Amino acid sequence: MSLKRMICATTALTICAAAAQAQETTITIATVNNGDMIRMQSMTDAFTEAHPDIALEWVTLEENILRERVTTDIATQGGQYDVLTIGTYEVPIWAKQQWLVPLEDMGDDYDVDDLLPAVRDALSVDGTLYAAPFYGESAMVMYRTDLAEAAGVTIPDSPTWTDIKAAAEAMTDKDNEVYGICLRGKPGWGENMAFLTAMANSYGARWFDMDWNPQFESEEWKAALTDYLDLMTNYGPPGASSNGFNENLSLFQQGKCGMWIDATVAASFVTDPENSTVADQVGFAQFPNKEGVDNHGNWLWAWSLAIPASSQKQDAAKDFIAWATSKGYTELVAEKDGWRAAPPGTRTSLYENADYQAEAPFAEMTLTSMQAANTQKSSVQDIPYTGGQFVAIPEFQGIGTAVGQQFSAALAGQSSAEDALAAAQSNVTREMTRAGYIK
């Protein structure tokens, strides 16, 4: 072959390669560093094999940074991201602002009716789905079966707060660094206020009345906060006011908690023999309620995938979302890492799968908890808002964190329950008046 021919052939090949490159659509996916998300990232090859014309770029960020970045990008119509990982708090608010693309027509084999109804409702506005759930969670009691047995207490499948208090008292052995109960105390709308809002719901309390007046001075809130502080002061670990999800997870895995009431997703961590010292001694029960109040907290969260309205590659983004939240993806994960690793809490079919039930001891209680969660009416009283362990209004991040700081200070012994509630009441009244809710 002459030099001339070789040059021609090389040029032709380069042009072909460049043309192939040009046809490829690259979508950028913003996500958080949770175990299930990282697994999804490792499945990139499986997606690109099925969709050779779409390439994936991942941006993994810390949850709060992600929220900040994505909000800035959407507000300025930046179009930096094509797929966003957001939760049940953002979806209804952002959808109403028309920041998200409606997810209609996800393909014939997507089976949208298989999505758990509670999750589907939480991600829909006026019946239209705006984000597809990747994994979902509610909250439940995780307890040490060996400690309960040794202390001679039984925790029913659906306990009341009185049962929890009795069990916490019986299991506490402070000399051996075993604390009857571990709960969130770190201030933040997604930290202690997620738990305390759910607990208040289960006491019959509500954040606001129908005229958006805060209700912190009600008997229900008083009872909930007083019992929380009693439980934590008498049977909780030291320094609980700085404990969030991760700190309590660490304490439970080290065998220092008799009970831990938190997100259902924690169940897969505490039963993982590689990371937990108490993996085969964990029992599960539903989120407690107060006697006479038919409410188990209504905690519901789903990390979901959505397309921002500013994306220029909405079709490719939809293809990716349909793949990542499909039944086929769940099967792919099960094939690779076992059924225990399947993303939980999104599809009814997963909980009907015998293999999953056999491998995941927490499956049944997770499903019960998720089915019991009603985010459209989280309190037994009349309320003007939606949301379970949060209030789905844009102001909640600010007021939730401010109230969380008051309650965390009370837990640290810096103020009483009454003072913390009074401070919360005046703070939230001021903010809601300023925001125009209270006329």
Next chain:
Amino acid sequence: MARAVSRNTKIGWTIAAWFVALLIFFPILYTIITSLKTEQEAISGFNLIPSFSLSSYETVQSQNNYWRPFTNSVVISVGSTVLALIVAIPAAWAMAFSPTKRTKDILMWMLSTKMMPAVAVLVPIYLIFLKTGLMDTRIGLVIILMLMNLPIVVWMLYTYFREIPGEILEAARMDGASLRDEILYVLTPMAIPGIASTLLLNIILAWNEAFWTIQLTTTNAAPLSAFIASFSSPQGLFWAKLSAASTMAIAPILILGWFSQKQLVRGLTFGAVK
């Protein structure tokens, strides 16, 4: 007797200095130790002896290729520093050797720009980056970090230049040196220690910057600050992996600081003792 007392005092001070140094370095040391543990060891309380497992490093590398953010960090920190020096040396020269009545005010004004929280100008900067195509590019970050560190660079260089007698520059001028020659061949060589420490400090500041580098990048220009941020998890304990990512991110700058510490100390104490 007097000698013994002074030796004891010396030993005492040495121990105190080592203690303080260890105290300051301890968080970094413990991060390195944690990175060599397994996840279970990492969460099981305080322990200074790891099992020297490298699995966290392997996982970090397989999850997120280290070399891309590393290259970005090098380009951004070195680029922004060089650009800042090119702008700051003439500026500091003018202020040090041809001061006017307003020089002090200008210096104070420059410093005052550092007093505003960066987030206050996030939206305008973000929009400028979007419109000019600088979003998620190295050149964009080089410019923004140069602007961010410029007041400090000018201040530092101004302080060093003031220590240099103006007569030397006058002598050069009498020998026929042009302004360019004066700055390049007389001033700069004399201020090398000061310029070197400014350069090193600015590289460290740019390397550690974690607001703009995260806000203005997605994938192409994301440096090591974004690399670390990607390993922080709201649900799940990945302390060993996070420590491994942190160690990988700080290692280059730590090594650079180690090798250049003499220069750094000399520059920072330049003119301190008269």
